[in-house]
Amino acid sequence: xxxxxxxxxxxxxxxxxxxxxxxxxxxxxxxxxxxxxxxxxxxxxxxxxxxxxxxxxxxxxxxxxxxxxxxxxxxxxxxxxxxxxxxxxxxxxxxxxxxxxxxxxxxxxxxxxxxxxxxxxxxxxxxxxxxxxxxxxxxxxxxxxxxxxxxxxxxxxxxxxxxxxxxxxxxxxxxxxxxxxxxxxxxxxxxxxxxxxxx
Amino acid sequence: xxxxxxxxxxxxxxxxxxxxxxxxxxxxxxxxxxxxxxxxxxxxxxxxxxxxxxxxxxxxxxxxxxxxxxxxxxxxxxxxxxxxxxxxxxxxxxxxxxxxxxxxxxxxxxxxxxxxxxxxxxxxxxxxxxxxxxxxxxxxxxxxxxxxxxxxxxxxxxxxxxxxxxxxxxxxxxxxxxxxxxxxxxxxxxxxxxxxxxx
Numbered sequence: 001x002x003x004x005x006x007x008x009x010x011x012x013x014x015x016x017x018x019x020x021x022x023x024x025x026x027x028x029x030x031x032x033x034x035x036x037x038x039x040x041x042x043x044x045x046x047x048x049x050x051x052x053x054x055x056x057x058x059x060x061x062x063x064x065x066x067x068x069x070x071x072x073x074x075x076x077x078x079x080x081x082x083x084x085x086x087x088x089x090x091x092x093x094x095x096x097x098x099x100x101x102x103x104x105x106x107x108x109x110x111x112x113x114x115x116x117x118x119x120x121x122x123x124x125x126x127x128x129x130x131x132x133x134x135x136x137x138x139x140x141x142x143x144x145x146x147x148x149x150x151x152x153x154x155x156x157x158x159x160x161x162x163x164x165x166x167x168x169x170x171x172x173x174x175x176x177x178x179x180x181x182x183x184x185x186x187x188x189x190x191x192x193x194x195x196x197x198x199x
Numbered sequence: 200x201x202x203x204x205x206x207x208x209x210x211x212x213x214x215x216x217x218x219x220x221x222x223x224x225x226x227x228x229x230x231x232x233x234x235x236x237x238x239x240x241x242x243x244x245x246x247x248x249x250x251x252x253x254x255x256x257x258x259x260x261x262x263x264x265x266x267x268x269x270x271x272x273x274x275x276x277x278x279x280x281x282x283x284x285x286x287x288x289x290x291x292x293x294x295x296x297x298x299x300x301x302x303x304x305x306x307x308x309x310x311x312x313x314x315x316x317x318x319x320x321x322x323x324x325x326x327x328x329x330x331x332x333x334x335x336x337x338x339x340x341x342x343x344x345x346x347x348x349x350x351x352x353x354x355x356x357x358x359x360x361x362x363x364x365x366x367x368x369x370x371x372x373x374x375x376x377x378x379x380x381x382x383x384x385x386x387x388x389x390x391x392x393x394x395x396x397x398x
Contacts, residue, residue: 003274003295005265011250014243018228025219031289032218033247034254034263044213045251048232048244051210055233055240064233066204075202090230096202 008034060131062107062124064089078104081138085128085157087111087145095143103141106131111149112156123153125160132164142170207233259330261306261323263288277303280337284327284356286310286344294342302340305330310348311355322352324359331363341369 008030016026033041057063058070065071072078082103086092092105108123120126132140140161144150158168174192175184207229215225232240256262257269264270271277281302285291291304307322319325331339339360343349357367373391374383 003270004292005253005270007246007250007253007265008263011243011246014239014246017239019231020220020224020227027292028219028289029217031287031292033250034288037251037254040213040216041247041254042251044210045244045247047206047210047213048240048247051206051232052236052241052244054204054206055236064207066206071202071204088230089233090227093203093226093230 061105062109062127063092063105073104078102080104081136082141083128083131083135083137083139084141084143086143087150087153091143091145101141108153111144111147111153113149113152120156120160125157128157129160129164132161132166137166139167139169142168144170146173260304261308261326262291262304272303277301279303280335281340282327282330282334282336282338283340283342285342286349286352290342290344300340307352310343310346310352312348312351319355319359324356327356328359328363331360331365336365338366338368341367343369345372 011033012023012026012030015021015029016023018026021029033044054066055064056066056068058065058068058073060069060073063070063072067074080103082101083106084095084101084103085106085108086095087108087110089107092107095101095105106124106128108125108128110118110123112118112120112123128140131137140157142154142157144154154170161168172195173188174195175181175188181189210232211222211225211229214220214228215222217225220228232243253265254263255265255267257264257267257272259268259272262269262271266273279302281300282305283294283300283302284305284307285294286307286309288306291306294300294304305323305327307324307327309317309322311317311319311322327339330336339356341353341356343353353369360367371394372387373394374380374387380388
């Protein structure tokens with residue numbers, strides 16, 4: 001734009017690269033920041049700078065936190081012998097929001113995909129096998145997305161872990177809580193029927 | 200969230216306050232930043248810190264830039280004797296994107312509103328009258344939103360500027376470029392008909 005300071009133009013460009021924001025909404029966000037410089041922009045700038053400085057990958061599980069090993073790997077109460085395998089950080093956060101899992105995690109960093117040329121060594125699969133052998137793990141819980149790539153990766157992991165003798169389980173599939181049968185796809189209904197349980 | 204570092208939780212909270220982002224999309228944005236720490240997060244943090252340090256209000260027109268007076272007020276080529284009055288910074292940027300106005304601006308900071316208790320002194324109306332008297336202004340162009348509050352403010356400004364003898368004009372109202380009559384509201388069609396021009 002003519003006569004807009006280049007610093008502000010650059011901030012709009014960078015904000016527009018965030019998922020969920022485009023050029024127009026980035027402009028709106030920056031306008032909001034400029035109007036609330038003390039109340040919103042300065043705290044956001046400080047927070048962002050602090051996370052840039054402190055964020056680091058956990059060398060054990062692949063989580064991102066402020067310590068290495070991360071707070072979950074370092075917590076002795078979570079040494080339950082269970083490892084939950086997730087595709088990415090978003091899934092780890094989703095599991096934590098569920099408040100149901102008390103063990104440790106292993107973040108693969110994606111799923112096997114022939115199309116995208118993602119093989120076992122690109123993911124953190126050898127590290128998982130090594131952890132299972134070294135940490136006295138009794139159960140590996142696969143919490144992968146219910147997609148074709150997720151299922152492929154699950155089968156591969158079960159094979160790769162077979163030699164270690166660890167129990168490999170995966171999240172149950174079925175009707176989600178609050179789900180209405182009328183809106184569910186046929187595949188989910190079929191899966192839920194086959195996995196029916198006595199009440 | 201349990202075991203998420205407080206620094207990251209706080210960043211999500213702050214991002215969620217931006218217009219267009221809610222708690223979920225702020226989390227997605229922060230996940231993206233954490234995964235692209237070098238490529239996206241560090242440049243964004245630097246840019247934000249720089250804008251926090253350098254942004255300031257122009258004491259002449261109310262624009263926000265990195266200098267006071269702002270680049271527009273300081274540009275001698277824009278001393279055309281025309282002042283364009285806008286409600287806020289967003290409207291100033293919109294006018295600049297139009298590349299049609301070559302004079303200077305005056306940002307009111309809102310519109311008169313009895314409901315919200317916004318009076319002439321809350322807005323920068325006395326400063327506008329003073330500028331018109333001091334800067335040898337020949338025309339004040341009202342570029343206010345076509346709303347009830349915008350029209351009220353326009354009438355008030357015309358009265359307030361009457362004593363200075365300056366010409367007060369406002370943006371034309373009519374069919375927008377690319378607009379289809381079938382989708383236009385009745386008020387716009389009526390206004391465009393009354394303001395019809397010989398071709």
